[in-house]
Amino acid sequence: MRTVIVLFNRDLRVNDHPALTAAVRQARRVVPLFVLDPALAAPPGRTVFLLDSLADLRAALRARGADLVVRRGDPVAETISMARRVGADGVFASSDVSGYARHRERRLVAECRRERLDLRLFPGVTVVPPGELTPAGGDHYKVFTPYWRAWSATRWREVLPAPEALLLPDGLRAGTLPTPTELTRATAPGGRVPGGEVAGRRRMSSWIEHCLADYERGQDDLPGDITSRLSPYLHFGCVSPRELAAEASGRPGAEPFVRQLAWRDFYHQVTLAFPDITWKDYRPRAAGPPTVPDPDQAFEAWRDGRTGYPVVDAAMRQLATEGWMHNRGRLIVGSFLTKTLRLDWRLGARHFAGLLLDADVPNNFGNWQWVAGTGNDTRPGRVLNPLRQAKRFDSGGDYVRRYVEELGNVAGSAIHRPWRLPAAWRGGYPDPLVEPVT
Numbered sequence: 392m393r394t395v396i397v398l399f400n401r402d403l404r405v406n407d408h409p410a411l412t413a414a415v416r417q418a419r420r421v422v423p424l425f426v427l428d429p430a431l432a433a434p435p436g437r438t439v440f441l442l443d444s445l446a447d448l449r450a451a452l453r454a455r456g457a458d459l460v461v462r463r464g465d466p467v468a469e470t471i472s473m474a475r476r477v478g479a480d481g482v483f484a485s486s487d488v489s490g491y492a493r494h495r496e497r498r499l500v501a502e503c504r505r506e507r508l509d510l511r512l513f514p515g516v517t518v519v520p521p522g523e524l525t526p527a528g529g530d531h532y533k534v535f536t537p538y539w540r541a542w543s544a545t546r547w548r549e550v551l552p553a554p555e556a557l558l559l560p561d562g563l564r565a566g567t568l569p570t571p572t573e574l575t576r577a578t579a580p581g582g583r584v585p586g587g588e589v590a591g592r593r594r595m596s597s598w599i600e601h602c603l604a605d606y607e608r609g610q611d612d613l614p615g616d617i618t619s620r621l622s623p624y625l626h627f628g629c630v631s632p633r634e635l636a637a638e639a640s641g642r643p644g645a646e647p648f649v650r651q652l653a654w655r656d657f658y659h660q661v662t663l664a665f666p667d668i669t670w671k672d673y674r675p676r677a678a679g680p681p682t683v684p685d686p687d688q689a690f691e692a693w694r695d696g697r698t699g700y701p702v703v704d705a706a707m708r709q710l711a712t713e714g715w716m717h718n719r720g721r722l723i724v725g726s727f728l729t730k731t732l733r734l735d736w737r738l739g740a741r742h743f744a745g746l747l748l749d750a751d752v753p754n755n756f757g758n759w760q761w762v763a764g765t766g767n768d769t770r771p772g773r774v775l776n777p778l779r780q781a782k783r784f785d786s787g788g789d790y791v792r793r794y795v796e797e798l799g800n801v802a803g804s805a806i807h808r809p810w811r812l813p814a815a816w817r818g819g820y821p822d823p824l825v826e827p828v829t
């Protein structure tokens with residue numbers, strides 16, 4: 392092939408990038424293209440992370456003699472117009488699973504056929520490609536444990552090194568990238584988390600070196616906060632999940648961590664089979680009416696971290712300030728919204744999607760449905776009691792003290808039951824939204 396376009400989406404890296412490697416091996420010239428798609432406008436924190444990641448990808452490609460070619464508009468139209476401009480023979484891209492991504496892929500297939508372009512889709516977004524593992528008699532795994540067994544037994548593709556050099560066609564305008572303002576960086580939730588492959592790889596290596604061995608012991612410890620925080624890098628593809636699995640595997644304590652990567656893959660294969668996951672119950676389930684007289688007000692209290700349950704409020708405030716929340720926190724607030732208040736999981740999922748740096752369709756909506764009992768949980772009726780969860784996972788109250796300022800002076804575990812404290816100690820912290828169940 393003479394010229395191939397590599398269309399980047401959420402695979403913003405040069406290491407272990409099957410589509411990029413194939414293009415460099417098979418074509419004389421390669422156009423690494425990213426299209427800023429107005430239909431995917433993200434909240435400020437995620438936009439800053441994306442722009443950092445694109446700048447970093449551009450630097451990596453420039454170091455290899457090429458550039459990141461940036462355009463704005465509809466990714467399919469821009470790709471086809473670029474293909475005509477450079478006389479490309481093919482378009483290579485990483486395959487993805489959300490409804491939007493698959494619609495884009497289908498349009499790309501049709502347009503490339505019309506233009507006689509060779510379109511090839513590659514793995515790269517997960518460790519094991521979604522749809523590769525299927526149970527006997529089904530198109531996807533509905534329960535995690537059998538998926539995990541099959542996932543652990545399958546052979547993973549090889550990890551690919553970054554290409555050494557790329558050649559761009561002559562005379563191509565690279566296009567500019569917007570730069571986030573200092574104000575956005577400072578004020579957006581998560582705006583100060585550095586995006587990009589360099590930052591992601593640095594975090595991957597140092598976390599594996601220093602924290603992986605403690606992961607099983609500490610993964611649910613809210614104040615300990617020892618999980619990898621690699622989720623935004625995995626979401627944008629700055630870190631390859633396949634390479635991360637390879638780097639962790641075989642080290643002391645690796646299995647529980649690698650298992651989380653399998654959960655990530657699990658939700659990708661569920662989403663591939665059930666693209667309506669963002670709005671439709673995966674398993675229909677008759678929920679009872681809300682347990683509160685004013686559901687709108689209860690949702691606002693939950694959203695603003697003012698439910699009167701300190702562990703719930705701490706987690707919601709962590710989300711609002713950091714654009715990230717500890718997994719144990721996500722489970723507690725999700726259960727509180729859907730099982731304690733009995734409000735609709737879609738409200739929670741949409742709020743998360745508006746703030747999380749790592750928000751993505753498979754993991755956000757898959758997990759919300761799991762928590763709400765409409766998804767892949769084999770015990771859909773389980774309710775996480777916030778007081779018991781607080782006692783187990785924040786026994787000394789340090790997590791709550793970190794995020795709930797009003798209670799900052801309350802010592803020890805008494806912080807989890809502020810309604811038992813004299814009013815003067817509560818600093819205006821609200822009464823519980825629903826009667827405490829101990």
Ligand SMILES: Cc1cc2nc3c(=O)[nH]c(=O)nc-3n(C[C@H](O)[C@H](O)[C@H](O)COP(=O)(O)OP(=O)(O)OC[C@H]3O[C@@H](n4cnc5c(N)ncnc54)[C@H](O)[C@@H]3O)c2cc1C
Nearest residue numbers: 618619620621622651655718721725749750751754755758
């Ligand atoms: C209600 C709810 C919503 C969630 N929304 C998202 C989301 O939008 N995006 C997202 O990436 N994760 C989501 N998760 C899963 C999980 O909470 C985060 O992946 C994790 O907290 C990220 O932190 P970490 O990188 O330190 O994780 P680690 O514990 O270090 O795990 C490593 C990686 O494994 C994957 N992982 C871990 N737990 C899960 C899980 N339960 N499901 C799927 N993948 C997992 C993530 O990619 C994570 O980065 C959600 C969980 C719940 C309960």
